[in-house]
Amino acid sequence: MTNASGEPLLALTGVNTFYGQAQVHFDLSISVARGHIVCLLGGNASGKSTTMKIILGLVKPRSGEVSFDGASLLGLSTPQIVRRGIASVPEARRLFADMSVRENILMGAFVRNDRDAVAQDLDKMLTLFPKLGQRLSQRAGSLSGGEQQMVAMARALMSRPRMIVMDEPTMGLSPLYVDRVLELIRTINQEGVSVFMVEQNASLALEIAHEAYVLQTGKIVLSGPARALKDDPRIRDAYLGGSEAA
Amino acid sequence: MAGASASAASHSLAPWGHRVSSWLDYTINGLIVGNVYALVAVGLALIFGVSRLINFAQGSIYLVGAYIGWVAVVQLHTPLPLTIIVVAVAAAVVGLIIERFGLRPLQNSVRIAPLLATIGISFVLDQLVMLTFSPNPRALPSQLPDVRFQVGGGTIGPLDLLIAGVGLTSALLLFAFLRYSKLGWAVRATAQDRDAAMQMGVDVNRVNQAVFGIAAALGGVSGMLVGMYYNQIDTAMSLQATLKGVVAEVVGGAGNVPGAVIGSLLLGLVESYGVAVFGTSYRNLFAFLLLVVVLVLRPNGLFASARQAPPEPLTGTFIAPSRPVRIPRWALAVAAGGFAVLPFFPVSFYVLQTLINAWLLGMLALSLTLVAGTIGQVSLGHAALLAIGAYSSALLSLTFSVPVGLAIIGGGLMSAALGTALISPSFRLRGHYVSIATLAIGEIVSLVILNWESVTRGPIGISGIPPLSLFGYDLISPPSIYWFSFAVMVVLALLQARLLTSHLGRSFRAIRDDDVAARAYGLSLNRYKSLAFIFGGFAAGVSGGIAAHLYSYINHETFNTQQSILALTVVILGGLGNVVGAILGSVALVGLPEVFRIAAEYRILIYGIVLLLLVRFRPQGLLGTI
Numbered sequence: 001m002t003n004a005s006g007e008p009l010l011a012l013t014g015v016n017t018f019y020g021q022a023q024v025h026f027d028l029s030i031s032v033a034r035g036h037i038v039c040l041l042g043g044n045a046s047g048k049s050t051t052m053k054i055i056l057g058l059v060k061p062r063s064g065e066v067s068f069d070g071a072s073l074l075g076l077s078t079p080q081i082v083r084r085g086i087a088s089v090p091e092a093r094r095l096f097a098d099m100s101v102r103e104n105i106l107m108g109a110f111v112r113n114d115r116d117a118v119a120q121d122l123d124k125m126l127t128l129f130p131k132l133g134q135r136l137s138q139r140a141g142s143l144s145g146g147e148q149q150m151v152a153m154a155r156a157l158m159s160r161p162r163m164i165v166m167d168e169p170t171m172g173l174s175p176l177y178v179d180r181v182l183e184l185i186r187t188i189n190q191e192g193v194s195v196f197m198v199e200q201n202a203s204l205a206l207e208i209a210h211e212a213y214v215l216q217t218g219k220i221v222l223s224g225p226a227r228a229l230k231d232d233p234r235i236r237d238a239y240l241g242g243s244e245a246a
Numbered sequence: 247m248a249g250a251s252a253s254a255a256s257h258s259l260a261p262w263g264h265r266v267s268s269w270l271d272y273t274i275n276g277l278i279v280g281n282v283y284a285l286v287a288v289g290l291a292l293i294f295g296v297s298r299l300i301n302f303a304q305g306s307i308y309l310v311g312a313y314i315g316w317v318a319v320v321q322l323h324t325p326l327p328l329t330i331i332v333v334a335v336a337a338a339v340v341g342l343i344i345e346r347f348g349l350r351p352l353q354n355s356v357r358i359a360p361l362l363a364t365i366g367i368s369f370v371l372d373q374l375v376m377l378t379f380s381p382n383p384r385a386l387p388s389q390l391p392d393v394r395f396q397v398g399g400g401t402i403g404p405l406d407l408l409i410a411g412v413g414l415t416s417a418l419l420l421f422a423f424l425r426y427s428k429l430g431w432a433v434r435a436t437a438q439d440r441d442a443a444m445q446m447g448v449d450v451n452r453v454n455q456a457v458f459g460i461a462a463a464l465g466g467v468s469g470m471l472v473g474m475y476y477n478q479i480d481t482a483m484s485l486q487a488t489l490k491g492v493v494a495e496v497v498g499g500a501g502n503v504p505g506a507v508i509g510s511l512l513l514g515l516v517e518s519y520g521v522a523v524f525g526t527s528y529r530n531l532f533a534f535l536l537l538v539v540v541l542v543l544r545p546n547g548l549f550a551s552a553r554q555a556p557p558e559p560l561t562g563t564f565i566a567p568s569r570p571v572r573i574p575r576w577a578l579a580v581a582a583g584g585f586a587v588l589p590f591f592p593v594s595f596y597v598l599q600t601l602i603n604a605w606l607l608g609m610l611a612l613s614l615t616l617v618a619g620t621i622g623q624v625s626l627g628h629a630a631l632l633a634i635g636a637y638s639s640a641l642l643s644l645t646f647s648v649p650v651g652l653a654i655i656g657g658g659l660m661s662a663a664l665g666t667a668l669i670s671p672s673f674r675l676r677g678h679y680v681s682i683a684t685l686a687i688g689e690i691v692s693l694v695i696l697n698w699e700s701v702t703r704g705p706i707g708i709s710g711i712p713p714l715s716l717f718g719y720d721l722i723s724p725p726s727i728y729w730f731s732f733a734v735m736v737v738l739a740l741l742q743a744r745l746l747t748s749h750l751g752r753s754f755r756a757i758r759d760d761d762v763a764a765r766a767y768g769l770s771l772n773r774y775k776s777l778a779f780i781f782g783g784f785a786a787g788v789s790g791g792i793a794a795h796l797y798s799y800i801n802h803e804t805f806n807t808q809q810s811i812l813a814l815t816v817v818i819l820g821g822l823g824n825v826v827g828a829i830l831g832s833v834a835l836v837g838l839p840e841v842f843r844i845a846a847e848y849r850i851l852i853y854g855i856v857l858l859l860l861v862r863f864r865p866q867g868l869l870g871t872i
């Protein structure tokens with residue numbers, strides 16, 4: 001995936017991951033080029049979320065290398081990794097349910113110390129996610145799933161990340177919100193943020209991604225430019241329950 | 247927690263008798279005492295919020311705060327405002343040290359590890375205070391003028407106002423911290439979702455540090471204020487403070503900071519009114535009954551909405567899994583034979599006496615290793631089973647002239663029945679909550695013994711208990727007592743070993759490892775937990791019964807929390823669930839201090855250190871968990 005622009009922003013190389021005795025990743029290699037949207041597809045329990053956790057340092061691989069912008073992430077704690085410029089939209093959103101929407105969004109700027117610029121960015125989020133304007137003082141836990149997804153994305157953007165990793169951002173959303181989320185991901189990306197997203201719904205993800213990988217029980221079985229994969233007959237064979245539904 | 251008898255009525259926050267006259271007085275007293283509890287409970291709630299840990303060392307910090315206050319006031323003659331600051335800062339430092347060196351290394355251990363570590367830390371701290379300042383009570387003058395103002399039908403003094411003022415100021419500061427500071431936001435975010443907070447860049451170690459520092463500062467100041475309120479401090483304050491703080495915190499909803507404040511005030515009022523109606527010795531009984539009722543009916547506290555999931559979704563990981571050390575049967579048989587013939591050799595009575603103590607502790611440890619290890623209910627109130635067995639056996643033989651051998655069996659049966667009945671409402675609790683519930687039930691048993699004078703003879707205790715006898719022969723000589731207790735323990739151990747390899751034993755372990763799955767397979771949790779407590783209750787009751795006839799005198803303080811914790815240390819030393827381990831642990835913890843001639847006052851300190859080292863370096867114990 002390393003294209004003409006030089007070394008990739010994020011690279012996983014030969015990663016092997018275990019939970020106790022059970023191996024979850026087998027020699028996994030993935031790279032995300034600067035400015036690109038890269039999608040990781042795969043069925044249930046194929047190890048997608050674990051890949052996110054490896055990037056964020058929540059789970060440590062037994063072997064292999066994970067590097068961001070040329071430097072290894074392996075010895076770093078999650079907060080240190082976040083400070084390097086990686087923000088996340090976790091699986092099932094994971095908002096701070098008892099804090100207000102406003103506090104949730106501002107928590108995203110936890111690593112920043114430039115108060116004025118943070119306030120400006122909050123305003124910017126409200127233009128990007130206009131619906132959140134009226135909800136700012138509401139408990140985050142009381143929002144609908146779609147609204148929560150908006151908050152989670154705004155929260156991730158508040159750290160001014162160089163890359164956002166997202167775990168199934170469209171899961172459980174109504175079709176209207178799905179389109180909205182995909183559009184937002186594209187917008188975010190056009191502003192220069194690289195995106196690594198995990199998805200089960202291949203046809204949706206391939207619409208916006210530049211490159212994609214297909215993960216099957218911890219192994220990459222297929223990868224390439226999204227455009228090519230979309231028409232690849234193998235993709236239906238390899239996996240992709242989501243594509244028939246769409 | 248050291249030196250604390252189960253009831254310690256003299257240290258409970260009794261109102262100043264001669265001054266308390268009206269209901270308004272009782273209300274004021276309840277609110278003031280509630281304020282003191284709140285300072286402890288809020289810290290517990292903060293810590294539980296961010297790390298799902300009940301900090302059993304909170305009372306020790308309160309104790310440390312009281313003694314630092316004493317040093318400041320009596321020796322350094324600091325003015326009151328400075329004293330408060332000194333106590334807060336010094337206690338905070340202690341809290342930070344506990345977090346950094348006691349708990350942070352355990353971050354990736356099994357869930358039971360930090361809980362046990364806080365118990366060990368509390369033993370160590372209490373003992374250090376006791377060794378430094380002696381166990382004798384000391385006066386802690388408040389330096390405030392001794393005047394009282396008439397308010398309506400009651401009176402209020404400057405100290406009441408100080409306590410209320412400190413409580414209110416702390417609440418406001420804490421509120422501002424949580425609401426407006428960046429670290430405060432991090433604390434709240436971590437409490438709600440630790441992983442998500444880390445993904446926002448929150449350093450959870452700093453958050454832990456912050457809450458331990460704050461909790462310790464508040465707890466320390468609370469201890470100092472209580473000392474001034476009664477103008478007396480002593481080392482038994484520690485366990486009482488932990489218990490009261492835990493009660494208030496759980497009543498308010500574990501991890502809920504405002505809930506902890508309300509729970510504390512409620513507890514203070516309930517106690518104060520209870521004392522008004524029934525008398526001082528009932529004060530603690532109300533606290534623990536309130537706790538048990540809340541745990542059983544609303545385990546998430548009075549203010550949690552019904553849909554809220556319990557804050558502790560734990561199964562399986564509470565106990566460290568390991569491969570047990572296999573000891574060949576012949577080796578066990580040789581060891582048993584060796585101990586059996588020991589009295590034929592020229593050993594001193596002192597050695598036999600020590601080993602008798604080890605066998606009695608061994609029976610208790612067998613009971614606890616079954617309940618805590620095999621079925622995963624970590625009981626902190628196991629001494630109550632001893633007490634039930636001891637009182638039953640003593641009363642059966644004294645009042646009804648039942649032969650001692652039968653009376654002891656009666657004590658075992660009583661302990662099995664009553665112990666199981668008392669714990670059964672808590673069967674649906676898990677993890678830490680089981681530990682709290684058992685601790686509270688243990689306290690309740692001891693308080694009932696204290697107050698039910700017509701049966702238990704109350705604080706006087708029971709004396710003149712007939713000596714051990716079997717088939718009409720008195721067992722007076724040390725060898726005969728030795729053989730008797732050794733034989734009883736071996737029989738219980740063999741039964742338990744048999745049980746563990748049976749289908750029943752496998753079901754017990756299935757429930758421990760994953761009670762959700764076990765239930766899905768159709769296992770009835772209540773039935774199996776009852777069976778475990780019946781078996782364990784019998785073994786502990788028999789141990790208590792033998793002890794009663796051996797001591798010939800018992801009272802409500804004979805079997806106390808210290809013994810519960812000692813038994814837990816034994817069980818962890820041997821390996822949870824491990825029958826041979828329980829006996830080995832007993833011999834080691836009773837015998838080694840004798841071998842090294844360690845003075846009694848250092849023993850508890852050493853038990854605490856042993857517990858800490860085990861948790862840190864060998865959580866599976868010597869012989870491994872089963």
Ligand SMILES: Nc1ncnc2c1ncn2[C@@H]1O[C@H](COP(=O)(O)OP(=O)(O)OP(=O)(O)O)[C@@H](O)[C@H]1O
Pocket residue numbers: 019024042043044045046047048049050051200
């Ligand atoms: N903390 C854990 N401990 C043990 N095993 C785990 C843990 N987390 C995940 N697993 C296992 O690792 C495998 C991969 O899990 P992962 O969550 O990465 O899958 P996924 O592709 O994200 O699945 P889904 O589509 O359901 O979200 C699964 O078999 C899962 O059961």
Ligand SMILES: [Mg+2]
Pocket residue numbers: 048049050091167
């Ligand atoms: Mg997943």
